[in-house]
Amino acid sequence: MTIQTAGNPHGPMRRKEREITERAEIDAILASEKVMHLALCADNMPFLVPVFYAYNGTALYFHSAPAGSKIDIxxxxxxxxxxxxxxxxxIEDERACDFEAHHRTVIGxxxxxxxxxxxxxxxALDQIVALFTKTNxxxxxxxxxxxTVIRIDIDQIKGKSHGFPKT
Known part of the structure; x- marks a missing residue:
């Protein structure tokens, strides 16, 4: 798995000053959050769904019922x-169109x-459940x-941050 390289469908980051270049920072974001938006495509029709997920340092996991739209796709x-x-x-500004979001984002x-x-x-299920409770x-x-448990083997990944000091 690599941090963003040429050929990524999202292309190079336009605002280089916002790009997260340290893999540890990308990993920390993935390890700290609970909801992932998953984009799929079938027959040239996009499908987007939020899922609870877990990250083990190399792959993402989510669970699902054994049938349904995302499974079919x-x-x-x-x-x-x-x-x-x-x-x-x-992050407010005096001009309406200059407001910004204080955020960190990972796309892959x-x-x-x-x-x-x-x-x-x-x-994987234990890791997902641990996001919500300490009960085993x-x-x-x-x-x-x-x-159904699905693992995402990550090919490419990149991160963006705004409103934080550069490390």
Missing amino acids: LKRNDRVCFEVSAYYGV TGRAVFVEDEAEKVA FTYSPRKLAHT
């Missing part, structure tokens, strides 16, 4: 784009993989069978 096209943002408020592309290995599936759970075989 992913079975036909495993290419995805994802976005995670941390929003900290508005990758491939979705349906997780079949039970140990990997449980580890066990998953019944029935529940595991009816829960």
Whole structure:
């Protein structure tokens, strides 16, 4: 996985002063947030959905029911784009069109993989659940069978920040 390179569908960052160039900062954003916007495409029609996710340092995981629009699309096209943002408020200006968002954002592309290995599936679910509670759970075989876990193997990633001092 690389930080943004040529060929990324989003191209190079126009506002270089806002680009996050340190991988550790991108990882910290992915590790600290809970909601990822996942963009899929089927038959030239875009599909965007927010999902709760977990990040293990190399891949993103989310869970789903075993059927539905996103599952149908992913079975036909495993290419995805994802976005995670941390929003900290508005930076006001005296001119209306010069307001800015105080934020950090990560955008990337990758491939979705349906997780079949039970140990990997449980580890991903544990990581997602840990975002919301300190309670440890066990998953019944029935529940595991009816829960789909998807791993996003990240190909490219880039970050943008505004309203923070440069490190």
